[in-house]
Amino acid sequence: MDFTLSKEHEMARTLFKEFAEKEVKPLAQEVDETEVFPRGTVEKMAKYGFLGIPVPKEYGGQGCDPLTYAMCVEELSKVCGTTGVIVSAHTSLCIDPIMTYGTEEQKQKYVVPLAKGEKLGAFGLTEPGAGTDAQGQQTKAVLDGDEWVLNGSKCFITNGKEADVYIIIAVTGKVEKRGRMQKEISAFIVEKGTPGFSFGTKENKMGIRGSSTYELIFTDCRIPKENLLGQKGKGFAIAMHTLDGGRIGIAAQALGIAEGALETTIAYVKERKQFGRSIGQFQNTQFVLADLATKVEAAQMLVYKAAMAKATQKVYSVEAAKAKLFAAEVAMEVTTKCVQLHGGYGYIREYDVERMMRDAKITEIYEGTSEVQRMVISGALLK
Amino acid sequence: MKIVVCIKQVPDTKGGVKFNPDGTLDRAAMLAIMNPDDKAGLEAALRLKDQYGAEVTVLTMGLPKATDVLREAIAMGADKGILVTDRVLGGADTWATSTTIAGAIRNLEYDLIITGRQAIDGDTAQVGPQIAEHLGIPVISYAQDIKVEGDKVIVQRQYDDRYHVLEAQMPCLITALSELNDPRYMTPGGIFDACKAEITTWGRADLKDVEDCNLGLAGSPTKIAKASDKVRKGAGEKIVPDSPEDAVAYIVGKFKEKHII
Numbered sequence: 325m326d327f328t329l330s331k332e333h334e335m336a337r338t339l340f341k342e343f344a345e346k347e348v349k350p351l352a353q354e355v356d357e358t359e360v361f362p363r364g365t366v367e368k369m370a371k372y373g374f375l376g377i378p379v380p381k382e383y384g385g386q387g388c389d390p391l392t393y394a395m396c397v398e399e400l401s402k403v404c405g406t407t408g409v410i411v412s413a414h415t416s417l418c419i420d421p422i423m424t425y426g427t428e429e430q431k432q433k434y435v436v437p438l439a440k441g442e443k444l445g446a447f448g449l450t451e452p453g454a455g456t457d458a459q460g461q462q463t464k465a466v467l468d469g470d471e472w473v474l475n476g477s478k479c480f481i482t483n484g485k486e487a488d489v490y491i492i493i494a495v496t497g498k499v500e501k502r503g504r505m506q507k508e509i510s511a512f513i514v515e516k517g518t519p520g521f522s523f524g525t526k527e528n529k530m531g532i533r534g535s536s537t538y539e540l541i542f543t544d545c546r547i548p549k550e551n552l553l554g555q556k557g558k559g560f561a562i563a564m565h566t567l568d569g570g571r572i573g574i575a576a577q578a579l580g581i582a583e584g585a586l587e588t589t590i591a592y593v594k595e596r597k598q599f600g601r602s603i604g605q606f607q608n609t610q611f612v613l614a615d616l617a618t619k620v621e622a623a624q625m626l627v628y629k630a631a632m633a634k635a636t637q638k639v640y641s642v643e644a645a646k647a648k649l650f651a652a653e654v655a656m657e658v659t660t661k662c663v664q665l666h667g668g669y670g671y672i673r674e675y676d677v678e679r680m681m682r683d684a685k686i687t688e689i690y691e692g693t694s695e696v697q698r699m700v701i702s703g704a705l706l707k
Numbered sequence: 708m709k710i711v712v713c714i715k716q717v718p719d720t721k722g723g724v725k726f727n728p729d730g731t732l733d734r735a736a737m738l739a740i741m742n743p744d745d746k747a748g749l750e751a752a753l754r755l756k757d758q759y760g761a762e763v764t765v766l767t768m769g770l771p772k773a774t775d776v777l778r779e780a781i782a783m784g785a786d787k788g789i790l791v792t793d794r795v796l797g798g799a800d801t802w803a804t805s806t807t808i809a810g811a812i813r814n815l816e817y818d819l820i821i822t823g824r825q826a827i828d829g830d831t832a833q834v835g836p837q838i839a840e841h842l843g844i845p846v847i848s849y850a851q852d853i854k855v856e857g858d859k860v861i862v863q864r865q866y867d868d869r870y871h872v873l874e875a876q877m878p879c880l881i882t883a884l885s886e887l888n889d890p891r892y893m894t895p896g897g898i899f900d901a902c903k904a905e906i907t908t909w910g911r912a913d914l915k916d917v918e919d920c921n922l923g924l925a926g927s928p929t930k931i932a933k934a935s936d937k938v939r940k941g942a943g944e945k946i947v948p949d950s951p952e953d954a955v956a957y958i959v960g961k962f963k964e965k966h967i968i
Binding site for chain 2: 330332336374377381387392
């Protein structure tokens with residue numbers, strides 16, 4: 325077993341780190357404070373191929389592996405959780421399902437501009453009454469001639485108003501399953517600007533405040549018949565498989581936030597003086613940092629393992645769930661303790677750890693809460 | 708158009724310079740990066756490639772580890788990388804280095820050679836112009852802007868308080884300043900391609916029209932007696948006197964204060 329990164333991955337990390345430091349970090353505080361979507365950064369990321377990292381070159385991508393993609397989200401999130409999730413939602417939740425389930429026409433039409441970063445992607449599964457209970461979907465799609473007619477709404481959608489292409493999960497009928505009638509769920513590709521597709525309220529969030537989280541509203545929204553993604557009735561499976569990949573992205577985001585908080589805090593404790601010495605010279609500080617660094621490295625191992633599993637295995641739900649569960653909880657613990665090590669300054673907006681602690685919380689919630697990850701992991705243990 | 712860009716792997720001096728006990732640079736303790744002026748030169752070449760179409764070859768002389776900067780250059784968009792490496796070339800000063808690089812370039816077709824103005828580990832600014840001398844081609848140093856028109860280059864050459872606009876017939880050599888541009892980043896896909904790219908490696912036997920007496924440590928007329936980190940100067944004092952008389956009185960006062968006069 326070799327834990328050494330390849331030359332490619334080392335160079336990719338250098339690239340992402342340099343980009344994050346120069347282009348993303350200077351804007352992180354402003355993005356958080358003003359809740360402005362960092363469009364300029366997204367355009368720069370598009371120029372350098374960051375929006376299509378794991379996509380084959382023939383579909384406009386960079387032809388790299390999921391580990392390179394995870395490292396990109398990690399490095400971006402080290403300095404700005406908002407920027408990390410923009411890339412993650414776009415890549416994992418929009419491009420990935422089209423690459424996996426789309427027809428050749430759909431790949432050419434949607435993946436190519438998405439991977440080149442000419443367009444931005446989003447994914448709509450959650451509804452006001454259907455979060456963890458994804459079967460509780462109310463949004464309906466009815467086939468009318470050559471068009472599907474969508475009615476309903478989606479909430480908490482990342483890249484909400486800024487995206488151009490949306491994967492939308494909707495109910496297309498009822499089917500009998502093990503003697504019980506259940507909703508038949510399907511997946512669709514919906515373009516921004518389609519009549520009947522509008523945006524509701526913008527969410528005012530605790531963290532990742534620049535990420536454009538909106539409600540999507542569909543009122544007799546007619547989309548072409550060929551925009552059904554995958555087979556009719558396979559929407560739930562598509563959504564779950566998509567979230568398996570998404571969880572690797574969010575795990576990488578959580579890992580990045582934890583690493584960023586730890587790095588910032590290490591620098592802080594060397595400078596901050598109390599009782600005539602730097603607080604890094606106190607054993608309490610040293611032991612806290614030692615524990616946090618150990619957990620961060622363990623999280624990195626799980627995240628990288630899950631990313632490698634996506635490259636080599638057909639099913640990687642458990643690896644992704646473990647990575648997300650652990651990395652998200654580590655991110656929350658690390659940022660909370662880093663705020664504590666900063667003392668009063670850690671509670672002040674001027675200090676990055678304050679934002680990082682708020683950004684970390686969502687990683688325990690979206691794309692499957694920590695409780696859902698435990699269900700996935702224990703389900704595999706006890707089946 | 709064919710462009711050769713000479714690049715060098717140097718220790719990153721941003722985090723301070725580290726020395727071995729014998730006074731030589733402790734390269735192992737410092738990160739190795741592409742020399743900033745050379746990176747600007749590479750970016751200039753890549754912009755010419757984007758604008759006019761060109762084949763960009765990057766060339767470096769150094770230890771096998773220097774292939775890292777060649778791969779970085781390819782990941783940014785260069786087409787080919789050549790490493791010149793040989794034990795007999797070690798310890799070269801600017802004369803032996805420029806002789807070696809010129810000997811390597813003689814194997815190549817080129818319209819334009821771009822080098823950085825100077826490397827941050829030596830700060831001599833000699834190698835670029837010396838290569839041009841060895842090859843018998845014009846050189847324009849300190850370029851802050853480069854344009855190509857037909858078979859000519861039009862270059863703004865930077866001075867302290869002005870710039871000169873110079874025109875030269877290609878083939879020619881240009882030395883680039885890091886202020887010339889903001890170099891592009893690598894791309895993730897470019898990195899994966901660069902790591903698979905074949906790097907041409909040349910040794911002493913591949914150098915054309917060079918004599919052994921001009922190579923390596925033995926062929927280097929410069930001997931380094933001692934190296935040290937630069938001593939940082941204070942910010943100084945800036946005053947704006949009301950009249951020349953006040954200025955003279957102030958300076959004379961300072962001289963007296965320091966017992967200079």
